[in-house]
Amino acid sequence: MKVLIACEYSGTVRDAFIARGHDAMSCDLLPTDVTGPHYQGDIYDILDNDWDLMIAHPPCTYLSNAGAVHLYPKGVLNQARLKQGLEAKEFFMGLLMAKIPQICIENPVPSTIFGLPKYHQTIQPYEFGHPFQKKTCLWLKNLPPLMATMHVQKQESTKVPGNWFNAGGKDRQKNRAKTFQGIADAMAAQWG
Numbered sequence: 001m002k003v004l005i006a007c008e009y010s011g012t013v014r015d016a017f018i019a020r021g022h023d024a025m026s027c028d029l030l031p032t033d034v035t036g037p038h039y040q041g042d043i044y045d046i047l048d049n050d051w052d053l054m055i056a057h058p059p060c061t062y063l064s065n066a067g068a069v070h071l072y073p074k075g076v077l078n079q080a081r082l083k084q085g086l087e088a089k090e091f092f093m094g095l096l097m098a099k100i101p102q103i104c105i106e107n108p109v110p111s112t113i114f115g116l117p118k119y120h121q122t123i124q125p126y127e128f129g130h131p132f133q134k135k136t137c138l139w140l141k142n143l144p145p146l147m148a149t150m151h152v153q154k155q156e157s158t159k160v161p162g163n164w165f166n167a168g169g170k171d172r173q174k175n176r177a178k179t180f181q182g183i184a185d186a187m188a189a190q191w192g
């Protein structure tokens with residue numbers, strides 16, 4: 001299958017598909033962390049290149065429920081933040097409406113303020129072998145729900161200060177955004 005991993009610099013999902021024999025490429029404004037097929041640039045440059053499947057991880061900073069607290073600092077609507085959220089929604093919707101037969105878009109729970117379509121399922125790292133909680137929503141087009149592969153008991157919040165998830169100094173944000181390997185492997189095994 002020809003697989004596009006949109007908004008991915010880590011190569012995690014890309015390499016999970018390649019390991020299963022697929023023709024996968026990642027795309028991000030950033031260079032890829034791990035050598036492999038990667039387009040560094042705007043995802044919209046390559047969206048129409050006859051992909052069979054796209055898995056996308058668009059930026060969530062301005063759309064997520066967590067980010068929404070910045071919309072009303074001291075009870076007053078922050079117009080600049082609202083504009084950024086609306087732009088992020090347009091970016092997200094462009095990916096969801098792309099002319100690709102099968103699509104998965106992954107993001108945290110969105111703020112209702114932006115009126116995104118309802119996601120199809122939520123998943124957690126602890127359902128895929130990682131002892132962490134990080135509720136993640138999937139919007140699916142022509143794909144079955146992702147099935148849990150390995151439930152683990154310990155379910156530490158990714159927000160706990162000082163745990164490995166929050167380590168990493170200047171790369172903390174980048175590390176936090178990286179897709180969990182167990183989720184990437186499940187996507188490749190079940191959707192590839």
Ligand SMILES: C[S@@+](CC[C@H](N)C(=O)[O-])C[C@H]1O[C@@H](n2cnc3c(N)ncnc32)[C@H](O)[C@@H]1O
Nearest residue numbers: 007008009010028029042043057059177178179
């Ligand atoms: C939340 S991170 C996703 C990281 C991903 N889970 C991974 O493992 O690499 C969102 C990514 O979207 C990228 N991005 C933002 N705008 C983009 C665009 N127009 N085209 C391609 N990538 C974009 C950012 O550079 C950022 O790396």
